[in-house]
Amino acid sequence: MTSFDQVPFDASEFVDNPEPRCPCLLLLDTSTSMTGQRIDELNAGLDTFASQLTSDGLAAKRVEVAVLSFGPVRLQSDFTTAENFTAPVLRANGATPMGEAISTGLALIEQRKQLYRQQGISYYRPWVFLITDGQPTDNWRDAAARVSSGEGAKAFSFFAVGIEDANMDVLAQISTRQPLRLRGLEFSSLFTWLSNSMSSVSRSQPGEEVPLPNPATPQGWAVV
Amino acid sequence: MIFPPEPVPDPTSWRFAAATIAGTSHVREGLPCQDAYRCDVVATPQGQVLIAVVSDGAGSASEGARGAAYACNELLEQVHGKLPHLAPPTTADWLKDSVASARKGLLAEADRLGLPPRELAATLLCTVLAEQWSAFAQVGDGAIVTPEAGTDSWAWLFWPQRGEYANTTSFLTDPTAMQMLQVDTLPHAQHEVAMFTDGLQHLLLHYEQQTVHSPFFERMLRPIRLSTADGEDRELSAELAKYLNSSTVTSRADDDLTLVMASRLADGSGVVAPR
Numbered sequence: 001m002t003s004f005d006q007v008p009f010d011a012s013e014f015v016d017n018p019e020p021r022c023p024c025l026l027l028l029d030t031s032t033s034m035t036g037q038r039i040d041e042l043n044a045g046l047d048t049f050a051s052q053l054t055s056d057g058l059a060a061k062r063v064e065v066a067v068l069s070f071g072p073v074r075l076q077s078d079f080t081t082a083e084n085f086t087a088p089v090l091r092a093n094g095a096t097p098m099g100e101a102i103s104t105g106l107a108l109i110e111q112r113k114q115l116y117r118q119q120g121i122s123y124y125r126p127w128v129f130l131i132t133d134g135q136p137t138d139n140w141r142d143a144a145a146r147v148s149s150g151e152g153a154k155a156f157s158f159f160a161v162g163i164e165d166a167n168m169d170v171l172a173q174i175s176t177r178q179p180l181r182l183r184g185l186e187f188s189s190l191f192t193w194l195s196n197s198m199s200s201v202s203r204s205q206p207g208e209e210v211p212l213p214n215p216a217t218p219q220g221w222a223v224v
Numbered sequence: 225m226i227f228p229p230e231p232v233p234d235p236t237s238w239r240f241a242a243a244t245i246a247g248t249s250h251v252r253e254g255l256p257c258q259d260a261y262r263c264d265v266v267a268t269p270q271g272q273v274l275i276a277v278v279s280d281g282a283g284s285a286s287e288g289a290r291g292a293a294y295a296c297n298e299l300l301e302q303v304h305g306k307l308p309h310l311a312p313p314t315t316a317d318w319l320k321d322s323v324a325s326a327r328k329g330l331l332a333e334a335d336r337l338g339l340p341p342r343e344l345a346a347t348l349l350c351t352v353l354a355e356q357w358s359a360f361a362q363v364g365d366g367a368i369v370t371p372e373a374g375t376d377s378w379a380w381l382f383w384p385q386r387g388e389y390a391n392t393t394s395f396l397t398d399p400t401a402m403q404m405l406q407v408d409t410l411p412h413a414q415h416e417v418a419m420f421t422d423g424l425q426h427l428l429l430h431y432e433q434q435t436v437h438s439p440f441f442e443r444m445l446r447p448i449r450l451s452t453a454d455g456e457d458r459e460l461s462a463e464l465a466k467y468l469n470s471s472t473v474t475s476r477a478d479d480d481l482t483l484v485m486a487s488r489l490a491d492g493s494g495v496v497a498p499r
Contacts, residue, residue, distance in 0.1 A: 008446075008447035008460060008463050009444055009447065009463055009464055009467040010443070010467075011439070011440045011443040011444050012472050013437075013439060013440065014427035014428070014437065014440065014476060015426065015427055015428060015429065015430050015431075015437045017426045017427075017429075017430070017431045017432075020390040119432060120430075120431040120432030120433070120434075121431070122386065122389075122390040122431065123389060123390055124389050124390050124391060125388075125389045154388075201391075203249070203478075204283070204391040205249075205283040205391060205422075205479055206280075206282065206283070206347075206364075206365055206386075206390075206391050206392060206393040206422060
């Protein structure tokens with residue numbers, strides 16, 4: 001007929017593009033020195049991480065987590081959205097091939113990006129989070145060069161965290177951002193912070209820089 | 225029953241509906257709407273010209289809303305000023321010049337406010353449709369779409385400019401803005417156009433195939449084709465704002481949303497009363 005309907009604009013159908021993804025790769029030291037309380041706290045922290053990410057509906061669909069342990073290098077869990085992520089139970093055993101872990105991890109990130117591009121999925125800058133209590137037992141200089149060039153090209157953001165007697169000097173040579181030392185074994189606060197940060201990043205809009213809470217305050221999980 | 229004859233819209237006159245609303249995420253965080261638009265129908269000796277400008281102020285810019293509004297006003301003025309002297313253009317240089325002037329104005333405004341330009345960062349979409357030619361310009365994301373002649377499928381002019389990452393794009397205030405500027409000019413009329421900011425992008429564009437979701441525009445343009453308004457149909461604009469604020473849309477998009485739709489066509493269906 002001639003007049004408008006009550007609601008002239010009623011095109012309720014839309015394209016259903018997949019959610020943009022926010023990849024987060026955890027590089028976790030599982031060398032022998034992690035045995036005991038350290039690995040237990042780390043496992044508990046991972047559990048916290050998994051459950052906190054899923055409690056945020058949007059982050060659960062957007063944040064993708066992968067876990068690569070080293071000692072020896074092993075892909076514990078390939079990239080999967082937070083809602084499908086189950087924290088692996090890590091066991092401490094072996095040397096600290098940190099260089100190999102970093103190189104393998106950065107290659108994983110690159111593969112993941114390629115997959116996103118092929119499938120027309122937009123994505124945020126990936127985060128790589130390295131946690132160690134020691135120092136590399138392999139050649140780490142190549143890996144450090146890759147981290148530095150990747151950071152320069154904004155291919156990812158690389159964060160390094162040292163536990164207790166970790167060699168912070170080597171970490172500072174690997175990471176272009178200042179490495180942080182974990183306060184005690186506060187893995188739970190660290191992973192809560194990481195989960196919150198990933199949630200903020202995963203809902204950021206074009207042109208928006210996400211302000212991250214400083215973890216090195218007296219209440220935070222890090223000491224500089 | 226005999227129906228009185230309905231007024232048949234003049235197919236050469238432009239009608240448009242436009243709305244911009246604050247995103248639910250902006251409302252939650254107490255941020256203002258940082259989108260802006262200007263739309264104007266200008267009478268020239270060569271007939272009516274539609275000028276439409278849309279801008280999305282950057283979330284990270286403290287004065288993003290001001291930047292977006294300023295960019296729209298300034299570019300509209302620039303285009304307005306050039307129209308009387310314009311022969312049917314064969315290149316888009318005049319539009320590039322207009323954008324360059326608008327950009328200069330925006331940088332001067334930042335300077336006047338004592339702010340770095342990035343605090344007024346905003347994207348830019350511009351459409352100028354005359355009876356013998358059409359021109360388009362874009363910096364950043366969002367999109368301008370038009371129907372493909374003789375079909376009911378719609379196509380984009382420029383794919384939204386994205387950096388590698390979902391939260392990066394180009395802005396008119398960027399030092400590289402004039403390199404990022406995309407312009408196009410067509411030697412024929414374009415009878416319909418729609419423009420929207422990035423908040424609606426993922427609902428209206430297929431990312432994987434890089435195509436426009438045409439059914440949406442075919443349906444949304446219908447009331448505008450039927451409109452007998454002169455220039456903006458304010459009733460329809462109000463309805464459009466209501467629609468953008470409805471849960472149908474806001475459950476899928478939490479950013480600021482702007483949609484401008486214009487037509488100089490009359491829709492055959494239902495316009496002419498049965499005899």
